[in-house]
Amino acid sequence: MPEKGSYKTKQKEELVECIEDTRGKHFTAADICNKMRKNGSTIGTATVYRQLERLVDEGVISKYFIDESSSACFEYMDPDTHQKHAPCYHCKCEKCGKLLHMDCSEITELNEHLKAEHGFTIDPLRTVFYGICAECADK
């Protein structure tokens, strides 16, 4: 018996293509709808939401929130950037919305501490550090 997500459909393929094409920029569900329809696709809104949810579960994209926007942001987790090195962490600037990728041993140390002392195992893919980036802080 087949299970959820086992079928390969045109919409699914086009959506993944569209997302891989975002290269480091975050997007909303509405962005994807607009972009795909411009490209001639007739994908439905509900399908976009359902597929985005699946991709988040699979770790292909990550989901987060930026204050000013009332809708969720997604971002493609490019395997070239994210899986070759040690776990990579994300820092999201609350001002400019930039997403920094950080490969920092200090964070790894913190993880070990949290695990040893507090029993909490951090999931690097889901965790996003919010704050202010260097450039915005200068202003």
Add this chain to the structure above:
Amino acid sequence: MPEKGSYKTKQKEELVECIEDTRGKHFTAADICNKMRKNGSTIGTATVYRQLERLVDEGVISKYFIDESSSACFEYMDPDTHQKHAPCYHCKCEKCGKLLHMDCSEITELNEHLKAEHGFTIDPLRTVFYGICAECADK
């Protein structure tokens, strides 16, 4: 001529009381509405939102988002807790959904490192560590 926020009203007072009473727990706008109405208040939803917004601006409470919930979370910035000690961080268990509050000096050290070496200033109230809590890991 009076300016915005210059009037002292019953609703405003009751709402602040209600929020001070949350001691370390986060809440949504709906939580406040329910809690206040249980206490006999007849405050309107719009007023709760308007007052919460004002309190965020004043820095009395802070606002952030948690993935699964579609509504904003608020938390009272108790002056006793937040200015004497290190800031408090949130750890969200991906399995059971529990939100832990953590007051840990190691995280503070990480913050200082990120700021000094990477120029990134973490916002403790917005940042949520996702992972697996001790209890769920035991299973």
Add this chain to the structure above:
DNA sequence: TTGCGTGCAAAGGTTTTGCATGGCA
């Protein structure tokens, strides 16, 4: 008296859900 704060209801926007149909395996 002045005009801010409130409550209600309606509007606005995002995301989810129900259901019949379409399409992959």
Add this chain to the structure above:
DNA sequence: TGCCATGCAAAACCTTTGCACGCAA
């Protein structure tokens, strides 16, 4: 042929806004 995926529309939700009235100063 099974049954998952899709699309549409409606619903569900959270939050904001317009407006008339009440109430603080």
